[in-house]
Amino acid sequence: MPVLVFPLTFATHLFKTKQGMNNYELMVIFTPVLSEDDFKAAQKKYTSLLKENGGKVVHENPWGLRSLAYPIKKKTTGLYWVLEYDAPSDFNEKLKIQLLRDENILRYISTRLDKYAVEYNQKKRSGVPTGTEKVEA
Amino acid sequence: MAKVNEIKYLTAIKTEKRQKKYCRFKKFRIRYIDYKDAEFLKKFLNEQGRLLPRRITGNSLKYQRKVAQAVKKARQMALLPTIIDLLK
Numbered sequence: 001m002p003v004l005v006f007p008l009t010f011a012t013h014l015f016k017t018k019q020g021m022n023n024y025e026l027m028v029i030f031t032p033v034l035s036e037d038d039f040k041a042a043q044k045k046y047t048s049l050l051k052e053n054g055g056k057v058v059h060e061n062p063w064g065l066r067s068l069a070y071p072i073k074k075k076t077t078g079l080y081w082v083l084e085y086d087a088p089s090d091f092n093e094k095l096k097i098q099l100l101r102d103e104n105i106l107r108y109i110s111t112r113l114d115k116y117a118v119e120y121n122q123k124k125r126s127g128v129p130t131g132t133e134k135v136e137a
Numbered sequence: 138m139a140k141v142n143e144i145k146y147l148t149a150i151k152t153e154k155r156q157k158k159y160c161r162f163k164k165f166r167i168r169y170i171d172y173k174d175a176e177f178l179k180k181f182l183n184e185q186g187r188l189l190p191r192r193i194t195g196n197s198l199k200y201q202r203k204v205a206q207a208v209k210k211a212r213q214m215a216l217l218p219t220i221i222d223l224l225k
Contacts, residue, residue, distance in 0.1 A: 027173070027214055068215035078215070082173065109214055116168035124171075 020088050023058070023113040025121075028099070029078040029106040032065060039079055042104060046083070046095070053094060055087035059125060072106045084113070084121060158195030162203075170203045172210035175217055181208065186218045 030042060039062070047057055063080035072078070092110055099108050113121070161167070171177070181189050181196075181204050188208055191201045211217040 029214065069212075069218040069221075070215055072215060107214060109210060111172075111210070114169070117171075120169040120171060 021086050022089055023118050024085055024087060024092065024110055025113055025117075026083045026085070026095075026108065026110045028081045028083075028108040029068075029072070030081065030104050031073075031106055032075060032077040032079055034079060034104055038104075039081075042102075043081055043083075046098070049095065049098060050083075050085055050087060050091070053087065053091045055085050055091055058084040058086060059121070060084075075106060078106055160195055160197040160200055162200040163197055167200075170200070170207040172207040172214070173216070175211055178204070178208050178211055178217060182217070186221045 026046075028046075030039060034042065043060070043062065047060070050057060061082040061084075063082065065077055066080050067077050068075070095110070099105055111117075162170070181194055183189055188205055191198070194201070196204060208217060212219050
């Protein structure tokens, strides 16, 4: 009988995160009318929601006020906030309900990150060149 | 009958060879295309903010798809304009 040897290199992604946990990234645009404190409170609301549901914050990055490329809900600027997190796969549904209910939010997007994306984000945070600088127009 | 070395052309034939296009992502080993990096994505757009075809950028199909996804996400989050005159 031939013995099937399953190469470990193919299965490493299974051990990387806990069962059912995935890497995600959330980007939210809040209305520019929020004050500094309101903006922070809104961020905290979602990070605490994440922690309640067994998630973990990897990195938070409030970009702050930026002009939008086109108006959304008659606003030309928005407060951007980027959150990287690990969460169980059912968390995003719960988060979606909260985000849609929130009137301070113009728009949001949540993306699942693959291993290359996680690596890229880590590099970008620590200031290591990510390789995109070399690409000329 | 004219011999091969006697043939003369009215217009000079092109001798310089055009450099072959390559996929930047394969060459520089870029595995992930970030939708948050709008400046980077602008390299793959024309002046109206529309996506350039593969025959011009030289991207491989795999990465052209990823660029397209990233551009669409960036547009959704108002990092890139949907359509505009003179983006650059």
